[in-house]
Amino acid sequence: MPQHTDQYIGGAWRPALTADSLPVLDPATEQVLATVPAGGPADVDAAVRAARAAARGWGATTPAQRLAPLTRLRDGLAAAQEEIASTVVAELGCPIGFATAVQAGLPLAVADSYLGILAGYEFQERTGNSTVFAEPVGVVAAITPWNYPLHQIVAKVVPALAAGCTVVLKPAEDTPLVARLFARLVHGAGFPAGVFNLVTGLGPVAGAALAGHPDVDLVSFTGSTAVGRTVAETAGRGIKRVALELGGKSANVVLPGADLARAVNVNVGNVFANSGQTCSAWTRLLVHQDQYEEAVAIAAKAAAKYVPGDPADPATRIGPVVSAAQRERVRGHIRGALAEGARLVAGGPEAPEGLDTGFYVRPTVLADVTPGMAAAQEEIFGPVLSILGYRDEEHALEIANGTRYGLAGGVWAADEDTAVAFARRMDTGQVDINGGRFNPLAPFGGWKGSGLGRELGRHGLEEFLQPKSLQF
Ligand code: NAD
Numbered sequence: 001m002p003q004h005t006d007q008y009i010g011g012a013w014r015p016a017l018t019a020d021s022l023p024v025l026d027p028a029t030e031q032v033l034a035t036v037p038a039g040g041p042a043d044v045d046a047a048v049r050a051a052r053a054a055a056r057g058w059g060a061t062t063p064a065q066r067l068a069p070l071t072r073l074r075d076g077l078a079a080a081q082e083e084i085a086s087t088v089v090a091e092l093g094c095p096i097g098f099a100t101a102v103q104a105g106l107p108l109a110v111a112d113s114y115l116g117i118l119a120g121y122e123f124q125e126r127t128g129n130s131t132v133f134a135e136p137v138g139v140v141a142a143i144t145p146w147n148y149p150l151h152q153i154v155a156k157v158v159p160a161l162a163a164g165c166t167v168v169l170k171p172a173e174d175t176p177l178v179a180r181l182f183a184r185l186v187h188g189a190g191f192p193a194g195v196f197n198l199v200t201g202l203g204p205v206a207g208a209a210l211a212g213h214p215d216v217d218l219v220s221f222t223g224s225t226a227v228g229r230t231v232a233e234t235a236g237r238g239i240k241r242v243a244l245e246l247g248g249k250s251a252n253v254v255l256p257g258a259d260l261a262r263a264v265n266v267n268v269g270n271v272f273a274n275s276g277q278t279c280s281a282w283t284r285l286l287v288h289q290d291q292y293e294e295a296v297a298i299a300a301k302a303a304a305k306y307v308p309g310d311p312a313d314p315a316t317r318i319g320p321v322v323s324a325a326q327r328e329r330v331r332g333h334i335r336g337a338l339a340e341g342a343r344l345v346a347g348g349p350e351a352p353e354g355l356d357t358g359f360y361v362r363p364t365v366l367a368d369v370t371p372g373m374a375a376a377q378e379e380i381f382g383p384v385l386s387i388l389g390y391r392d393e394e395h396a397l398e399i400a401n402g403t404r405y406g407l408a409g410g411v412w413a414a415d416e417d418t419a420v421a422f423a424r425r426m427d428t429g430q431v432d433i434n435g436g437r438f439n440p441l442a443p444f445g446g447w448k449g450s451g452l453g454r455e456l457g458r459h460g461l462e463e464f465l466q467p468k469s470l471q472f
Pocket of ligand 1: 143144145146147148152170171172173201202203204205206207208209211222223224225227228230231244245246247248278279379381407445446450451
C-alpha cells in the first residue's frame, strides 16, 4: 500500500511539514488504498508562499506563453485517461464506464475548451479614453469536493492558470489520489515552479488555513452550502474574492404533451449516475397529477435496472457512495422520507442484497413526496429520486422554485418554445431542454443558496480576472 509523505510545492514533491496522515479508502471494499499527508497550516503557508513568489512572473506572461504548458497539460490528461479512470474507480467507487466517459473524459473536454477560449480572449479593450486590461487576480485557493474529483480540479485550476493566476489546490480528503495524479501531469507539462501547488489534508485544518491565508487573493470553493458559508465569511473578513459552487435540489419538470417515458427514464439515469452524488442532479421529478401514476410506474421499472455492484466491473451501472458517513446520511434521509409519508417505489434504507461490505445504498425512488417534505427540500447526495405531482404550470413553477437552491433543472414539453418559456421563469443557473446535452462552454453555477460566480467557458475564465483601466 503506497504511503505518500510529500506535498507538491514550488515545482517539486517535498516532504510534508506535518507528520499526520490520512487513509484513502476503497468504498467498494472498505480497505485502505493508500495514505496521504494530512497537511497543516505550515504546509499551506509554504504552498501559498510558493504561489505568491511565482504570481508576478506568471501574471506577466502572454496568453501564448501560457498556452504552451496548458497544451502539454491537456495532452497529459489525454494520455492518462485510463489511469485517471481507474484511480477514480478505486477512491470514489464510481463504475468504470462512467469513470472513463465522465470522470476522465470531462476534464479533458474542459481543458480542451480553455485552449480555444484562451487563444481567442481579448485581454484588453478600448472604451472612451481608457484602455481596460483584464489582469489576473493573483493567488487562487482552490478547494474541491470528491464527487467529480478531477473535473472540479480542472474547472478551477485550468482557467486560473490560463488567466495568469497561480494556484494552491486543497482537494477533498476522500479523493486525494487523482489530485496527486493531476499534480504529476502539471509537473510534466513544465509550468514554472510555484505556479501550481497541492496540499492534501482535512477541510477544517488545511482547507480553513488556506481559505483564511492573508496572501490568498481569491478562494474558489466547490462543496456543501454549510462549508461554503464558512469559507465566504472567512474570505469576507480578508476582503478576498470568493467563488462558491454549492449544493442543489434541482427540478425536472415534465409538462403535459412531453414524451413522458423518455423524460422519466432520462431522469432516473441522471439521478443514479455517480450514485446520485452529482450537485446538478434532477433529484425532484415534477409531473402533472393526471400522469402521476404512469410516471411512477415508469420510474420503478427504470430503477430496477440499477443493481449495485463492483465498480470495477464494466457491467455495473451503480457503485457504492463515497464513504460510510455518506451511506448513513443517505439511508437516514430515506428513513426520514418514509416517516414523513413518502411511498417507497424502489430501493429503501437497507443494505442491497449481498452487499454488506462496501458503502452501498439501494437506488431509491420515492413517490407521494410533497413540497414541504425534507425529501423535496434537502440535498440528499445519494441515489434517491423524489417524485412530486403538480396541478398546472403555475403550480409546477412554484414547486420548482420553492427551495433554497437554484443550480440546475430540466424542462420537457411538446415543443421547444413552451419548454424555453417555462425554463426562463425558473430561478436556477442552467436548464436542459428536452434532454439537451451538457455543454462545457456554457457557464455553470448556482442562483440563491447554490452559490456565487460561474465555472466553465468564458465566464469561468473571467472569475480569475480583474479589470484595470488606464486613461490616455
Ligand atoms: P464539503 O463542503 O464537506 O467539502 C468540500 C471541500 O471543502 C473539501 O475539500 C473539504 O476538505 C473542504 N472543507 C471542509 N471544511 C472546510 C472548512 N472549514 N474550510 C475550508 N475547507 C473545508 O463537501 P463534500 O461533502 O466534499 O461535497 C459534497 C457537496 O459539494 C455537496 O453539497 C454538493 O452539492 C457540492 N457540490 C457542488 C458542486 C457545484 O458545482 N455546485 C459540484 C460538486 C459538489
